[in-house]
Amino acid sequence: MKAQLLLAAALLAAPALAADPPTKPAPSPGEIVAAAPANEWIAIAADDLLVMDLTPGAWERPRRVIIQLIPAPFSGPWVANIRTLAKAHWWDGLAIVRAQDNYVVQWGDPDGEDVARARALPVGLPVTTKDCYTLSQIPSQCNSSGLDELEAWSASAEDNDDANTWHSRDAYASWTYHLRGWPMAMQQDGDTYEWWTWPVHCYGTVGVGRDLSPDAGTGAELYAVIGHAPRHLDRNIAVVGRVIEGIEHLSTLPRGTEALGFYKTPEERTPIVSVRLGTEVAGLPAYQYLSTDSEAFARYADARANRRDPFFIVPAGGADVCNIPVPVRRVPAPGQ
């Protein structure tokens, strides 16, 4: 049947062939992003960047990791803590203490005193992580600014059939989507009918290390995902950002040989030279992300799900939310 349909299509198309221009290969996702117009890119504020410098790596190459912090209302009390800690130069001289393959790299105080010391700083009170993701009942300890705007955005996005970035074939939630540059999930509580929405754990996601609940962590100990998306951490741990440049300096670190990938000896740890807010770093380039509400992003997401560039034989017909990484670039020079 398939062969017959293809034959019929070929016959119908034949008379037009002579007049048609030669067929161009379908653009790859990268080509779609490269062609996106300047007004579909959104600036990331320097105050939303965390810049971590490690000691030099192989071949004496510098190792700088750039993290974008998540905005309200998902920032909870943690991102304010992290800004306070960065301004206090809290992480300087500390180290990467854990590298677990296909999971996370974690940094903070190697002597385990970080939570106690951090709590002596004027940081906000932690709350149970999941409570910060209940749309209409975010507790006062979370940061609920921007919530009204989010609800309006959400309602308009659901009405927009062209958005092409809402997906229901997800193992962890009713829906996945992109919100202002962040991969998100959404689900309705079966008992209360309350809607929950939360930032998901993808490759490069940065979260807050914590002890057993109700400890939700202060932000003094952070981790970055260096493997397959550990989506089971969603709602269980606070997502506070994502690595937008230099993730390879974390993903290539030697793995720790103790339980959970902790290093056995202090010599194995990679020292942190400094962690600074972007506003404190001289000469830092500006960064932009491709608006996830843009037409270019919708085409990019569709091309990720249905690869038509020449290497591919069978388009997948879908892509999970972590396989549609949001494009980020350094701001091009004027005129580009």
Add this chain to the structure above:
Amino acid sequence: MKAQLLLAAALLAAPALAADPPTKPAPSPGEIVAAAPANEWIAIAADDLLVMDLTPGAWERPRRVIIQLIPAPFSGPWVANIRTLAKAHWWDGLAIVRAQDNYVVQWGDPDGEDVARARALPVGLPVTTKDCYTLSQIPSQCNSSGLDELEAWSASAEDNDDANTWHSRDAYASWTYHLRGWPMAMQQDGDTYEWWTWPVHCYGTVGVGRDLSPDAGTGAELYAVIGHAPRHLDRNIAVVGRVIEGIEHLSTLPRGTEALGFYKTPEERTPIVSVRLGTEVAGLPAYQYLSTDSEAFARYADARANRRDPFFIVPAGGADVCNIPVPVRRVPAPGQ
């Protein structure tokens, strides 16, 4: 409503509390695997192992990578090629030529002559990858041995409601499941109603590098996944195995700085000392995988999808097929 139901449950449970033993925390996935009985573990034949030794790494640690080759009918013509190449010591003295972050590490001939040289060896004829995954019409160039047995297994598994390892909430296929220790996907062709099933790309999956189709690669150039599951490669590239030990020796390699993560200079490449079939390696431990038809695997998969161990607050309610890695162990000493 939720609070009232919880209260009611607590009242009903109260009279029995005094007689109940103290509640144990729910077992973690790892604890379930550790408690699996010996007869639920299946031996991996030494002939199905590929042992790759790299030059020593950081701190002069040895770097050995153990790959399990996929069985028929999914082995296509490629696994026979790979055995031929390993017996000819084909890869000895070649190198890791590519390391692309959150994607793949690739090895073969750094001078790009590998395909031509490999074809001078008595290896089978490549076929278009996707054709080897059509259940009832596998071409003769693919390896269709074991297909009848597979169909019988598949029919019985679909009837088994307890298996708990078939999932439909997947972005890339109608179903995912586990077949004899391998993560798989299944889909019906919309035109022919033919069922397709194929091994999926997860972290650690090994596949066959190739040029543009119809070149399907010989197996002389291989890659391993070191990032989030690139499921868009499914059916487009032949999956021939997975790393069961030592993936960290690949995932920590410095990333190449050229396009697609290729290394710029020969000095950056990591030399391959040797690649051997397990049958050629003296003193190699024996390996087993947890039967994916076993009761322990079903409980493990459920625990991965619904983490109830004390660290977790909200069970996810699902897990994607690549987030349920099949447990593999070295064979314990007799008596264990």
